Amino acid sequence: MQNINSIKSAYIKEMLNNGVRSERGLFDYRSISVSRNIIPNAEGSAEVNLGSTKVLAGVKIDIDEPMPDKPNEGNLVMSAELLPLASADYDTGPPSPEAIELARVVDRGIRAANVIDTESLFISEGKVWSVFIDIYIMNYDGNLFDASTLAAMAALTSTRMPKYEDEKVIREGKLEKLKINNIVTSCTYAKIGNRIILDPNGDEESVMDSRLTIANDETYIRAMQKGLSGSFKESEINELVDMTFEKSKDLRSIINKLSD
Amino acid sequence: MEANKPKLIVDGKRLDGRDFDELRPIKIEAGVLKNADGSAYLEWGKNKVFAAVYGPREALPKHTADPERAVIKCRYAMAPFSSLEEHGRSGPNRRAIEISKVTKEVFENVIMGENFPGTEISIFIEVVQSDGGTRAAGITAAAVALATSGIPMRDLPFAVSAGKIGDHVVIDLNKIEDNYSDADVPIAISPRTGEILLLQMDGSLTREEFKEAVAKVKKAGQVISKIQREALKAPYEKISNKYK
Numbered sequence: 362m363q364n365i366n367s368i369k370s371a372y373i374k375e376m377l378n379n380g381v382r383s384e385r386g387l388f389d390y391r392s393i394s395v396s397r398n399i400i401p402n403a404e405g406s407a408e409v410n411l412g413s414t415k416v417l418a419g420v421k422i423d424i425d426e427p428m429p430d431k432p433n434e435g436n437l438v439m440s441a442e443l444l445p446l447a448s449a450d451y452d453t454g455p456p457s458p459e460a461i462e463l464a465r466v467v468d469r470g471i472r473a474a475n476v477i478d479t480e481s482l483f484i485s486e487g488k489v490w491s492v493f494i495d496i497y498i499m500n501y502d503g504n505l506f507d508a509s510t511l512a513a514m515a516a517l518t519s520t521r522m523p524k525y526e527d528e529k530v531i532r533e534g535k536l537e538k539l540k541i542n543n544i545v546t547s548c549t550y551a552k553i554g555n556r557i558i559l560d561p562n563g564d565e566e567s568v569m570d571s572r573l574t575i576a577n578d579e580t581y582i583r584a585m586q587k588g589l590s591g592s593f594k595e596s597e598i599n600e601l602v603d604m605t606f607e608k609s610k611d612l613r614s615i616i617n618k619l620s621d
Numbered sequence: 622m623e624a625n626k627p628k629l630i631v632d633g634k635r636l637d638g639r640d641f642d643e644l645r646p647i648k649i650e651a652g653v654l655k656n657a658d659g660s661a662y663l664e665w666g667k668n669k670v671f672a673a674v675y676g677p678r679e680a681l682p683k684h685t686a687d688p689e690r691a692v693i694k695c696r697y698a699m700a701p702f703s704s705l706e707e708h709g710r711s712g713p714n715r716r717a718i719e720i721s722k723v724t725k726e727v728f729e730n731v732i733m734g735e736n737f738p739g740t741e742i743s744i745f746i747e748v749v750q751s752d753g754g755t756r757a758a759g760i761t762a763a764a765v766a767l768a769t770s771g772i773p774m775r776d777l778p779f780a781v782s783a784g785k786i787g788d789h790v791v792i793d794l795n796k797i798e799d800n801y802s803d804a805d806v807p808i809a810i811s812p813r814t815g816e817i818l819l820l821q822m823d824g825s826l827t828r829e830e831f832k833e834a835v836a837k838v839k840k841a842g843q844v845i846s847k848i849q850r851e852a853l854k855a856p857y858e859k860i861s862n863k864y865k
Contacts, residue, residue, distance in 0.1 A: 400669065400750045403702035413655040417749060419702025442711055445696060446673035446745035448656050453696050455712075493708040495701050497749065499671060500654045532705060 370568045377556040388559040388604065395511060395615055397519040404532065405520025405539065409512040412562055415447075415500040418512035420520045422539075424484070424530055425491035435482020435489040439468035441496035441509060448501040448563075462588070464496060466547075467509045469584035470576030474545035476517060481540060484525055492520075492539070503562040506574045506586075507612075510547040514616050517541055545583050546612035547576035548605040552591055557601065559608065573598065575605040579613070626801050629786045635798065637666075641791040644781070644841050649762065649852035651769045659770025661852065663762035666795055667752035672762035674770040677740035685741065691734035695725035697746040697759050704751050705796075720756045721746075727760055727780070727809045727818040733773040742772060753796035757781045760809050760819065765849050778818055779845040780809035783834035785826060790833040792841045806831070808838045812846050815839065 376382060385391065391412030400406035405420035425436055441464035443451045451457075456464075471477070471494075482490040494516065496509045520539040524531040551561035551569035561569055570591030576584040582602060587593065593601075629636055639645070645666030654660035657673035664670075680686035697720045701709040713721060728744060744767070746759035757780035764778050784794040785804035794802055804824025811818055817835075826834065 400700075400702060401667070402705045402750050402752070406702065415654070417700075419700060419749070421702045421708035423707045440701075440711060444745065444747055445675075445743070446654060446657060446660070446671060446747060449675050449678065491708075493701065495711065497700060497747070499747075500656055502655065530707075 369564060373564060373568055374554060377553050377558070380556070382558060387556065388608070390560045390608075390611075391562065393511070393615060395515045395619065397515050397619055403516075404523065405516040405518075407512050407515035407519060409508045409515065411504060411508040411511075411560070413500055413502040414504060414508050414562075415498075416505065416508040416512045417497040417499055418509070418516035419495045419497065420516045420539075421493045421495075422520070422523050423491050423493065424525065425489055426487060427483070427489045431479075432486070433483050434479040436491040437468070437472060437477060437479060438491055438493045439464045439471070439496070439513070440494075441467070441498065441505075443498050443501070447498045451498075451501070462586070463505055463509060466506055466574055466576075466584060466586045467496065467513055469586075470510055470545045470547055471513060471517075473583040474543045474576070474578045474581075476514070476541060476543050476545055478540060478542055490523075501563055503564075503566045504549050504560050506549045507547050507560065510545065510576060511612065511615065514544060514546065515619060518616060518619060543578050544613050544616050545576050545578050546609045546616070547574050547584070548601075548608050548612075549574040550601055552593060552597075557597060559604075573601060575602060577605055577609055627797065629798055629801060630789065635786070635791065637795060641789050642837055642840065644793045644844055645795065647761075647845065647848050649765055649848055650855075651765050651852045652856055657766070657770075659766040659768070659772070661762045661765035661769065663758055663765070665754065665758040665761070666793075667750060668748065668755055668758045669750040670755065670758045670762045671747045671749065672759065672766040673745045674742065674763070674766045674772065675745075676742035676770075677737040677772065678743075680739060680741035686739045688738050689735065691732065691737040692741045693725050693729045693732060693734065693744070694741055695721045695728065695744040695746070695763075697721045697724055697748070697756065699748040699751055699755065703748050720759070723819050723821065724756065724760055724763065727778055728763065728767065730816075730818050731774045731776050731778055731811060732767065733775060736773060751796070753794050753799040754782050754807070757807050757809070761845060761849065765852050768849075768853055776811040776813045777846065777849055778809050778811050779842050779849060780807060780819060781838055781841050781845060782807035783838050785824060785830060785834075790830050790837060792837045804830070804834075806834050806838075808835065810839065810842055812842055
């Protein structure tokens, strides 16, 4: 989040009080563009621009050990970095609580929706594939949750599965794609005073009282996360869930339309 | 490693078809990250690098501030998905910390920090795809980012590495050449004065070969400097063309 001056924050609040928002409707997304395979060295990759929020996602797949409690399954490892080049408010150093929350919320949606079949990542006893998804925030202008989920999904749909032959990992040549079982997207809302808006930008996030992220596929809600010290009414959340199922159709079609 | 050493030069050409003095293709775009005070995106062969500059801003923590001049800070890091090998660890490792330090020293030389006492200027270099020569790519990109930010500089430095493959001194080693070369010499130069701002070397070079390496770096620098200046002009040319 960034500090903006009091004039700007008063202006955003006053406009919202009157039910208006700068340049778009309360429940409109900013323009979204997705490009894939931008990092050919990675097994999968994508860049998402959501307004001026810019997110890179990279996928690497390595030989690893299974988790002790799931000896027949591969691993999915999600991390997110709020890079210091993305905002004057981001510092160098170990991941902040915000970065960890971001990675965990994106992870929960993708994991809960069974986007990847982790059992298919089993190789032999004690040996599995680990799928590492790294979310790289390059420019912050709000709503990192939705941009990151889109970037992770787009990167996964472009991911080539390495081969394991004669104790060696083969990452080049003719490779099959990683099997994707489902598409999950998320919608993030900000509550400012008594108004709720979709896809808050950086200025809006700096004045929001609370935040709600809902991740879903065609049928089910797959993950939710409420953030900050403000609150939502039960009725508000129910409306936002309904809206999310509507709005997510467009987001899913962005992923579906990415050509192979 | 020696046993598996691939032949790096075939019929007088390098593996990617380049001549000994030939740079990989370089593309630079200035002002790509909105929040930064200056930024640049650079593609250098298969390398892909973002550089951003924040500042001059209040030096934090406060005890790092210098009452005489701006403090220059630099972070160089490689993304965990940037190489063709396995998943890397995120954040700077010991190699990256050294590169951050020598990169910072390049810019301490050219930035007119005395204009901004008590402040810090932060340079961030993120390598999102790597294929050899990333420190040179980072310095070249960061120079453009700094110029875009409007921070006064004495010069616009560039960097490139020279190397030795067999008996040949070559310019701009890529990853596979770097792995198996006989020497690697990354150099950054202030083109206006010709002064050397960064010099590292490992491997083995004769005195003559070293001189040849520096000469080749300077020659390649003319090409790199031109691409840097074009990148700085491009956004303004776009506007002025609109009103022609």
